[in-house]
Amino acid sequence: MKSRADVVIVGGGISGAAIAYNLAKKGVKHIVVLEKSYQGSGSTGRCGAGIRQQWGTEMNCRLSKLSNEYFEKAKEELEYHGDLEFKQGGYLILASTDSELELFRRNVRLQNKLGIRSQLISNEEAKEIVPFLVTDEIVGATYHEKDGHLNPFTTLDAFVRAAKRMGVTYLTHTEVTKINVQKGRVVGVETTAGNIATDTVVNAAGGYSKVVADLAGVAIPTYSERHQILVTTPINPILKPMVMSFSKNIYTQQVPHGSIIMGRSDASEPRDLNNRSSWQFLDEMAKTVTSLLPPLERVRVVRAWAGQYNLTPDKQPILGEVPDVKGFYLAVGFSGHGFMFAPATGILLSEMILKEKLTIDVSALGLNRFSKGELIIEPSVV
Amino acid sequence: MCKEKRTVACRCEDVTLDEIRDYIGMGYTDLEELKRVLRISMGRCQGKTCLPIVMRELSIATGVPLSEMKPTTFRPPTVGILLGDLAKGGLVHEE
Numbered sequence: 001m002k003s004r005a006d007v008v009i010v011g012g013g014i015s016g017a018a019i020a021y022n023l024a025k026k027g028v029k030h031i032v033v034l035e036k037s038y039q040g041s042g043s044t045g046r047c048g049a050g051i052r053q054q055w056g057t058e059m060n061c062r063l064s065k066l067s068n069e070y071f072e073k074a075k076e077e078l079e080y081h082g083d084l085e086f087k088q089g090g091y092l093i094l095a096s097t098d099s100e101l102e103l104f105r106r107n108v109r110l111q112n113k114l115g116i117r118s119q120l121i122s123n124e125e126a127k128e129i130v131p132f133l134v135t136d137e138i139v140g141a142t143y144h145e146k147d148g149h150l151n152p153f154t155t156l157d158a159f160v161r162a163a164k165r166m167g168v169t170y171l172t173h174t175e176v177t178k179i180n181v182q183k184g185r186v187v188g189v190e191t192t193a194g195n196i197a198t199d200t201v202v203n204a205a206g207g208y209s210k211v212v213a214d215l216a217g218v219a220i221p222t223y224s225e226r227h228q229i230l231v232t233t234p235i236n237p238i239l240k241p242m243v244m245s246f247s248k249n250i251y252t253q254q255v256p257h258g259s260i261i262m263g264r265s266d267a268s269e270p271r272d273l274n275n276r277s278s279w280q281f282l283d284e285m286a287k288t289v290t291s292l293l294p295p296l297e298r299v300r301v302v303r304a305w306a307g308q309y310n311l312t313p314d315k316q317p318i319l320g321e322v323p324d325v326k327g328f329y330l331a332v333g334f335s336g337h338g339f340m341f342a343p344a345t346g347i348l349l350s351e352m353i354l355k356e357k358l359t360i361d362v363s364a365l366g367l368n369r370f371s372k373g374e375l376i377i378e379p380s381v382v
Numbered sequence: 383m384c385k386e387k388r389t390v391a392c393r394c395e396d397v398t399l400d401e402i403r404d405y406i407g408m409g410y411t412d413l414e415e416l417k418r419v420l421r422i423s424m425g426r427c428q429g430k431t432c433l434p435i436v437m438r439e440l441s442i443a444t445g446v447p448l449s450e451m452k453p454t455t456f457r458p459p460t461v462g463i464l465l466g467d468l469a470k471g472g473l474v475h476e477e
Contacts (some may be wrong), residue, residue: 153418286468297466
């Protein structure tokens with residue numbers, strides 16, 4: 001155990017691993033990543049494995065575009081031995097009402113302006129992409145062919161292994177118990193494996209972001225909500241894109257392995273960090289998915305699981321240094337999209353910590369936006 | 383091809399004993415992490431076949447006794463159920 005570090009990152013998920021990787025690549029020598037359980041135990045390993053660029057806010061569009069450009073070359077860049085299962089089968093996002101379609105029209109205009117080549121399409125065009133899609137309650141859709149899938153376990157592993165090769169200390173089963181702050185500056189952390197003196201701590205704790213911020217005496221407006229997913233047995237390829245509907249509360253995609261993943265949310269969930277799945281979810285999901293994609297009636301469910309969305313009031317992440325506590329950085333509140341934004345998170349946080357010019361100006365995503373009331377709400381979240 | 387290469391330990395996801403040993407040798411010594419990179423115990427039997435084999439291999443490699451090893455989480459449903467059957471619902475009490 002190191003007694004001193006240049007940077008301590010709390011959270012061994014994809015955000016923490018990507019930040020560590022980028023810092024190490026830029027020459028930072030003593031980096032420690034702390035993971036309280038095993039690698040991939042939190043939101044990264046429980047996520048829906050989708051990657052998309054179709055968003056309703058400029059910040060989310062920019063973060064996802066930068067991330068997607070990275071994902072396209074990630075295997076080579078990270079020199080990973082395994083398969084990241086990168087698949088660009090597109091995202092087909094369904095509109096159920098005219099007002100939803102109008103919102104999508106605005107989103108596509110924004111996306112196109114930012115270089116994301118999404119398009120508004122008709123039901124007939126949607127059926128060309130997914131022939132068995134039931135469009136009775138659909139009025140149109142948007143589609144972007146570069147969206148798709150990436151294996152969260154192997155992608156996380158690729159970042160962790162690349163970071164370790166450059167000397168990053170990645171400690172699993174090690175929990176932070178206190179973040180010490182003196183005169184408005186971070187001075188160190190206390191962990192279950194000993195104390196580490198440091199002037200830079202990053203909170204990348206996913207579902208536990210608020211718990212970790214509390215350890216430094218910093219209040220942040222994030223909360224965690226249980227979301228559930230199920231996966232089927234592998235079958236022959238029948239579904240090319242991710243099919244998503246906000247009003248029907250579903251996203252579903254066939255992954256390269258052949259199995260079909262599907263998830264939904266429930267805003268009435270107790271916010272108690274519960275990671276067990278429920279039978280109600282199986283019931284609701286089966287009804288929703290078979291009414292939209294009838295051939296899936298004949299596919300078997302293998303497993304269901306749950307994980308945490310770490311939400312913010314505007315469904316956009318909080319990125320940057322805490323104004324009142326020098327050296328305490330936040331990479332939290334990804335609102336269900338921390339996995340797909342991870343490359344951008346890694347690049348931007350490393351730039352912030354090293355006081356470099358930012359690849360994307362994300363000053364609008366600082367913690368102080370909440371006290372100032374400067375919120376731009378992301379509408380496109382399941 | 384050498385015979386040992388084809389000793390299949392995980393029949394659901396087609397993972398061989400040699401692959402498991404290779405990965406343990408590469409440093410994947412946490413059962414939970416091994417599960418996630420190799421998909422062992424993620425198939426339709428959820429590890430009923432492979433888990434004891436994988437845990438034994440891990441125990442031999444790391445020296446951690448089996449009695450101190452925690453198996454992976456068994457997730458619902460216990461057996462594969464058709465989405466169509468789930469959607470229709472089972473016991474419905476009619477008024």
